[in-house]
Every structure is written in structure tokens, then in C-alpha cells.
Amino acid sequence: MSKTVMNPDPKRIITKFELFDEYWTHKIIAEFNNQYVKLAKLKGKFIWHAHEHEDELFYIVKGSLMLKFRDRNDVNLTEGEMYIVPAGVDHLPVAKEECWVMLIEPKSTFHTGSTQTGRSVKTEDQEWI
Ligand code: NI
Numbered sequence: 001m002s003k004t005v006m007n008p009d010p011k012r013i014i015t016k017f018e019l020f021d022e023y024w025t026h027k028i029i030a031e032f033n034n035q036y037v038k039l040a041k042l043k044g045k046f047i048w049h050a051h052e053h054e055d056e057l058f059y060i061v062k063g064s065l066m067l068k069f070r071d072r073n074d075v076n077l078t079e080g081e082m083y084i085v086p087a088g089v090d091h092l093p094v095a096k097e098e099c100w101v102m103l104i105e106p107k108s109t110f111h112t113g114s115t116q117t118g119r120s121v122k123t124e125d126q127e128w129i
Contacts, residue, residue: 024111034107037104
């Protein structure tokens with residue numbers, strides 16, 4: 001049984017964001033249909049990466065986020081907007097100011113895609129909040 005079903009209380013997203021400060025390390029808040037709902041605080045530039053097999057949903061909770069692409073126009077997202085990066089598409093998230101995002105993606109999705117860097121967090125080290 002998933003943790004979400006075991007703990008069916010409503011989740012207040014804004015309150016969850018108050019539980020952590022680190023940038024670029026997502027926290028898991030729910031699991032359903034083999035997907036995770038994750039929260040992350042972003043600031044600055046991440047790294048170019050692609051998720052070979054998974055589409056990635058970004059929902060902007062606070063601030064704004066630019067998604068840079070190699071094969072299409074950049075996308076500027078502001079609070080309340082969402083965007084789905086298709087599987088296999090190279091993307092570079094850039095947040096000029098602190099940005100809060102909610103991500104929904106398959107549990108198998110690795111946040112730096114097929115790119116391994118010092119900023120990659122191992123799948124088993126992902127934290128629930
Ligand atoms: Ni990504």
C-alpha cells in the first residue's frame with residue numbers, strides 16, 4: 001500500500017515548503033499510480049539533462065522559472081502555470097530568484113536524467129516530508 005493511502009490527510013503544499021531550505025533537492029510528498037509528487041526549491045541554474053523515458057510535469061507554486069531547450073523556444077513559467085517537458089527532450093531549468101515548484105513524475109525519474117553530477121541525489125536517498 002502506498003504511503004499516500006496509509007496517510008490520507010489533506011496536504012497543505014505551502015506548509016510543506018516550509019519544512020526545507022535546500023535548493024535543487026526535491027522532497028516527496030505523495031505517491032500514486034507509480035508516480036511521485038515532489039516539491040523543490042530552485043535558485044540559479046541547474047544542469048542540462050533529459051529524462052529518456054519519462055515526461056516531467058512542472059507546476060509553479062511561487063516565483064517564476066525559465067526552461068531552456070536546445071530544440072525549441074525557451075518557456076517562461078510564472079506562479080500558477082504548469083508545463084510538461086516531454087521524455088527525451090534536453091532541458092535546463094533556470095530560476096533568477098527563488099522558485100517553488102511541484103513536480104509529478106514516475107517514481108523511476110532521476111532528477112538529473114541521464115546526466116550524473118555532484119548534484120545528483122541517489123534515488124534511495126530521496127526524502128519524504
Ligand atoms: Ni528534468
